[in-house]
Amino acid sequence: NGSNNGGEEYLFKIVVIGDSAVGKSNLLSRFARDEFDAHSKATIGVEFQTQTVVIDGKEVKAQVWDTAGQERFRAVTSAYYRGAVGALIVYDITRKDTFASVKRWLAELNTHCDTAMATMLVGNKSDLENIRDVSVEEGKSLAEEEGLFFIETSALDSTNVSTAFEIVIRAIYDNIK
Ligand code: GDP
Ligand code: MG
Numbered sequence: 001n002g003s004n005n006g007g008e009e010y011l012f013k014i015v016v017i018g019d020s021a022v023g024k025s026n027l028l029s030r031f032a033r034d035e036f037d038a039h040s041k042a043t044i045g046v047e048f049q050t051q052t053v054v055i056d057g058k059e060v061k062a063q064v065w066d067t068a069g070q071e072r073f074r075a076v077t078s079a080y081y082r083g084a085v086g087a088l089i090v091y092d093i094t095r096k097d098t099f100a101s102v103k104r105w106l107a108e109l110n111t112h113c114d115t116a117m118a119t120m121l122v123g124n125k126s127d128l129e130n131i132r133d134v135s136v137e138e139g140k141s142l143a144e145e146e147g148l149f150f151i152e153t154s155a156l157d158s159t160n161v162s163t164a165f166e167i168v169i170r171a172i173y174d175n176i177k
Contacts, residue, residue: 010060012172013083014165016089017105020072023124025123026155027090028066031165032153036156053166055173058112062086062169077108081112085175086168090122091134099134099142100124106146118171120149127154 005096016024029035033047048065065084070076089105091098102121109119121143123134143150146157149167 003158010058010173010176011063011064012060012061012085012169014086014088014090014168014172015065015081015084015109016090017067017076017109018088018122019092019095019101019105022090022092022095022098023155024088024090025066027088027122027124027153027161027164028064030155030158030161032064032078034158037152051165053169060169060173062165064165072080076176077106078112081109084113084117085114085118086118086172088120088122088168089148090124090151091139092125093123093126093134093139094125094131096133099138102142103146106148116175118149118168120151120168120177121146123150123152126152126159127157 016028025040026036027125028049029037033049042118047068048063050061050063052059052061054060063082067076067080080106089102089109091102121139123139139149139152151160153164155161
């Protein structure tokens with residue numbers, strides 16, 4: 001699982017899942033490159049991006065995988081999940097249907113991965129408060145029920161994006177230390 005490359009270096013595979021158009025790709029590009037794309041299409045070919053963070057003075061590489069749009073066809077393969085030690089399950093706070101799908105994503109995650117993995121429930125698009133359809137309380141209580149971390153983010157204005165990833169990375173690190 002969480003692979004320690006011999007010395008002081010760590011490489012953690014983290015998968016980002018959730019319904020189509022909730023902002024998965026933009027969360028990843030905000031985290032890895034500080035970029036946002038208002039017209040983003042499913043990026044075919046980009047499997048993952050790597051970002052280095054420093055924890056307790058140690059270099060930790062987060063290899064974060066993006067679905068490249070397969071979730072539209074409910075065909076995220078087991079290869080996608082293989083070796084993952086962390087996950088972000090993302091919904092869109094303005095679309096209740098994407099929140100209702102979280103349990104299905106969690107079930108899929110649990111069939112492919114160790115249930116002990118560090119998983120964050122992410123309510124994205126917090127900048128769209130005026131058209132919010134899922135309350136903070138609903139998000140929080142689902143996370144509590146399922147034993148997940150919880151955060152709301154905006155890939156658009158950057159709110160909490162690096163925090164979301166860093167909490168997961170830190171939890172993985174604490175698990176294997
Ligand atoms: P994915 O299908 O889950 O990878 O979603 P994308 O990252 O492609 O985003 C889908 C759409 O939502 C795009 O039009 C993005 O510009 C938009 N989007 C993503 N994140 C946010 C956000 O935090 N706030 C707002 N307002 N729009 C977002
Ligand atoms: Mg995408």
